[in-house]
Amino acid sequence: MPILGRAARQGRPPDALHGERAARASSLFPSCANPLCLTSWLHLWRNRQVPVFEGGWSCSEECTRERIAVSVRHEMDGQQPEPVEHHHRVPLGLLMLSEGWISQAQLKAALRTQKAAGHGRLGSWLIRDAHIEERLVTRALSLQWNCPVFSMQGPPDQGLGSIAPRLLVEAFGILPIRVAGGKVLYVGFEDRIDRCVMFAIERITGLRVEAGLVDTSEFVRAHSTLLAGSSFAKATLIEAVDAKAMIQALTQLVERAKPADARLVRVHNCYWMRMWHGVRSTEVPFRRVGIEDVICSIGSTN
Ligand SMILES: [Zn+2]
Known part of the structure; x- marks a missing residue:
């Protein structure tokens, strides 16, 4: 959102922001990703380049909260019954x-x-x-x-465990098998294809997920080897009473960790936020160093 547009919309005369000066200012100082940001550009001295959430930098805790709230609402609206x-x-x-x-x-x-x-x-x-x-x-x-059958050639790649938090890998029976060409991730399931999980992993990692089924005996063996031997990224679990509490908790975590990027997705009845402390890379999406996961669930209010 250009600074000029923001000032004008709020009814302030954009006198100080005219012409070239304004253009220079907005190119020097990236504007806050929160479209409702009220901070004047004069206050945006770059003492913070982070946190970045969903690819956009936010200038203050209030703006981080607003952006997370928009994302949570978006994920909630996306709750669809099974296809x-x-x-x-x-x-x-x-x-x-x-x-x-x-x-x-x-x-x-x-x-x-x-x-x-x-x-x-x-x-x-x-x-x-x-x-x-x-x-x-x-x-x-x-x-x-309507999916392929995968067979495990050798033990699972332990490095792939951190593709998702351990809790999700375990709860939703996710078996990451291999990455091909740095673009496609093959994921095995035991008896059904979990499209919600597939979509979440795609959005978090930036890889295209190809899902297939694996013979139960092979699946159970590979999955337990993976769970026993993999190093998963650091994960925080949050149980919030309602969406507002969840947004607040996520905001505090993002403000504390100041990630270089973060993404939030819904996986069935829980929310998964991943924070990257370095550059978010699709080439090595599963390195566990520099990654922090947050799993959030909203409890019943009664
Ligand atoms: Zn802001």
């Missing part, structure tokens, strides 16, 4: 039956056991009781989700 496609997936059993991978009797038996047990996925019961190959179940899931 319609979710409700139109062919049930796994029917799909496997139509492919001829299981028999009517096998399906009925597995459904019966699943119902009696009251838990577990149909695929697991088919593997356990009907001795269906795990690979076939994964293949059927990949048809259901």
Whole structure:
């Protein structure tokens, strides 16, 4: 937002900001990223170049708070129910039956056991009781989700753990597999593709995420190796009573850490903010040094 425009909008005569002087001033002093900033440009002596949030510098704690509030509201408005496609997936059993991978009797038996047990996925019961190959179940899931099947070639790259906070990697079953060409991140899931997680990782890292399914046994092994051996970035957990409290807590963290950049995304019912203390680089998005994560959840108010 040009300084001139701001002064004019607030009804102040832009006399001191005329012509070349104003142009020089705004190029010398980058303006605050908060469109509602009330600070006069005369006060913007560069004793602070940081914090930067979502690519824009804010001149004061008030402006940082306003920018975070806008971002939180934006993320909240983006809360959509599951895409319609979710409700139109062919049930796994029917799909496997139509492919001829299981028999009517096998399906009925597995459904019966699943119902009696009251838990577990149909695929697991088919593997356990009907001795269906795990690979076939994964293949059927990949048809259901219209995605590829990935297989792990060797142990997971421990350096990829810090692509996301440990809490999210664990809670949402995220298995980062590899980065190709510094642009594409391959992420494995066990039994469904979590598009909300994919989108969040894309926005935070700047990498394009290609998601696929991994055989359960392979997934469990690789995921636990990753959790045990990876160094995750420093993370702070915040439980806020409401959005206002969350905005305040995030503002304080940003003002204290003074990051060179920070991004906020929503991942299902929580919010993930990543702060970079150096230049945010898409080439090495997962170096854990110089990165700080904040996970925020809003509790019920009753
Ligand atoms: Zn400002």
